[in-house]
Amino acid sequence: MNQSDLNFDFKHIWHPYSSMINPLPCYPIISAKGIHLKLNNGKKIIDGMSSWWSVIHGYNNARLNKSLKDQIKKMSHVMFGGITHPSAILLCRKLIEITPKKLECIFLCDSGSVAIEVAMKMSLQYWQALGEKRCTFLTIRNGYHGDTFFAMSVSDPANSIHSLYSTLLPTHLFANAPKCVFGETWNEKDIYSFDILIKENKSDIAAVIMEPIVQGVGGMKFYHPKYLEKVRYLCNHYKIPLIIDEIATGFGRTGKLFAYEYANIIPDILCIGKALTGGMMSLSATITTKNIAHTISNGKANCFMHGPTFMGNPLACAVATENISILQEKKWKKQIFNIESILKLKLLPLQQHPKVLNIRVLGAIGVVECLYKINIKRIQFFFIKHGVWIRPFNKLIYLIPPYIIDQYSLKKLADVISEALDNDNFFIY
Structure with a gap:
């Protein structure tokens, strides 16, 4: 995927919940494996969204x-x-x-x-x-x-x-x-x-x-x-x-x-x-x-x-x-328990952050509800730069990772969210 492809995408392809005049940036993914999405520059990013709730066993699962x-x-x-x-x-x-x-x-x-x-x-x-x-x-x-x-x-x-x-x-x-x-x-x-x-x-x-x-x-x-x-x-x-x-x-x-x-x-x-x-x-x-x-x-x-x-x-x-x-095979039960435990450990302390209204965790869902509307364009660039894929909306930053995610990667997702909360440029006041 080269710049010509990206220019074509920008001019002709209408992405979900986006404008054809001033669209949000689209990041080029050329492959995916496990919990990682691979950008066209070779960089791998941790998927925190399971492609909108769906990729629960990770990408390129051999059995599937x-x-x-x-x-x-x-x-x-x-x-x-x-x-x-x-x-x-x-x-x-x-x-x-x-x-x-x-x-x-x-x-x-x-x-x-x-x-x-x-x-x-x-x-x-x-x-x-x-x-x-x-x-x-x-x-x-x-x-x-x-x-x-x-x-x-x-x-x-x-x-x-x-x-x-x-x-x-x-x-x-x-x-x-x-x-x-x-x-x-x-x-x-x-x-x-x-x-x-x-x-x-x-x-x-x-x-x-x-x-x-x-x-x-x-x-x-x-x-x-x-x-x-x-x-x-x-x-x-x-x-x-x-x-x-x-x-x-x-x-x-x-x-x-x-x-x-x-x-x-x-x-x-x-x-x-x-x-x-x-x-x-x-x-x-x-x-x-x-x-x-x-x-x-x-x-x-x-x-x-x-x-x-x-x-x-x-x-x-x-x-x-x-x-x-x-x-x-019931492996998912332990996976969800582990995800929930780490999300609670890492996200619940953010309840005290001055930009946070509420933190919610249930199973493999972690939600950071902010007091202010999020600048999606800026915060997503920050997330990509720090090696994670998280797609917020309105005032919500949320995680719904694949069930197979490891402890280190899940903690990194949460840490990047925590760091993002400290940046005033990511919010619309």
């Missing part, structure tokens, strides 16, 4: 690579309409093994946002099949569920990512965000806002949708498991389906295989993605109960009206199956 190579010799893709194949069947067997027995009908999608769209469409078709027209969803503020339109509509409308589209999106119900944080004392008043909304709109709500325990792009907040337990109780009471969005949190990131396990609940519809393939390629799934699936199938359409071209892609299914096999 082999699963792809073995599959590509057979077929890379085949349509899923009217056709099935061993890779999809093996993956779905694995998903049945690791999720609650109640969840037994699996719809394979091709990205996290699509999994959310599918879950919401399932909810709409479910009520249509029952003879009711319910189009409203209930969720909580500070949530994020993806960048496609229906997914945006249940993400916090005040969130700066989606506020541009607020007048174009369907209007849904937003309860106050939970105030009781993970690990602290539960207050029954925390559920009042949600309780009132579900009670007053019980005949209009198609489903409740939530990120479990950890809210992602909406602010990286960690809320009390009791809140989710109460939500499950209220959904049961009013017979409203509960959609749990585990796309970011699933597959061990929080210290549980799925974050909803902290509340000891079972969703009616479960959305998974990101780490499903170990970050090797895009794949997601929406998993639901036989009751919902059969109700939809007995409805007016006699089927579920959705079918992505690349759903059930054999390559993606094969690597996802191997990824789950690795997780079933």
Whole structure:
């Protein structure tokens, strides 16, 4: 990759959440191995982001690579309409093994946002099949569920990512965000806002949708498991389906295989993605109960009206199956425990820093919430210069490293963050 390539990229390639007039710098990565990304100048940097939550076993994992190579010799893709194949069947067997027995009908999608769209469409078709027209969803503020339109509509409308589209999106119900944080004392008043909304709109709500325990792009907040337990109780009471969005949190990131396990609940519809393939390629799934699936199938359409071209892609299914096999060996539990211990050791003392509002650690997630908005361009240059890849947003600097990260590299990530906090040029006052 030479300067001509970078000039072409600058002029013609539109990167996520970036401008085509004044884009943020893009750093050229030519290869990746383990926890390291290699720049085109040969410098290796420690990845603190797992490529947005997904690369949990590190880059170029030999077992995941082999699963792809073995599959590509057979077929890379085949349509899923009217056709099935061993890779999809093996993956779905694995998903049945690791999720609650109640969840037994699996719809394979091709990205996290699509999994959310599918879950919401399932909810709409479910009520249509029952003879009711319910189009409203209930969720909580500070949530994020993806960048496609229906997914945006249940993400916090005040969130700066989606506020541009607020007048174009369907209007849904937003309860106050939970105030009781993970690990602290539960207050029954925390559920009042949600309780009132579900009670007053019980005949209009198609489903409740939530990120479990950890809210992602909406602010990286960690809320009390009791809140989710109460939500499950209220959904049961009013017979409203509960959609749990585990796309970011699933597959061990929080210290549980799925974050909803902290509340000891079972969703009616479960959305998974990101780490499903170990970050090797895009794949997601929406998993639901036989009751919902059969109700939809007995409805007016006699089927579920959705079918992505690349759903059930054999390559993606094969690597996802191997990824789950690795997780079933249970090494991830010790890995997450070690990461959490070091993040607490290194990040919690930063709570006293004058630029820090709050520090949060759960599993392999470490969050430094600053008092001021971050100058992303300047701070990322600093991070690269110091050999780490961290991508902050708004006022948040956060770490979600690969599970295989070693103690030295994790401490270095934290130390570079600590050093960055001392530089006034990295903040917008």
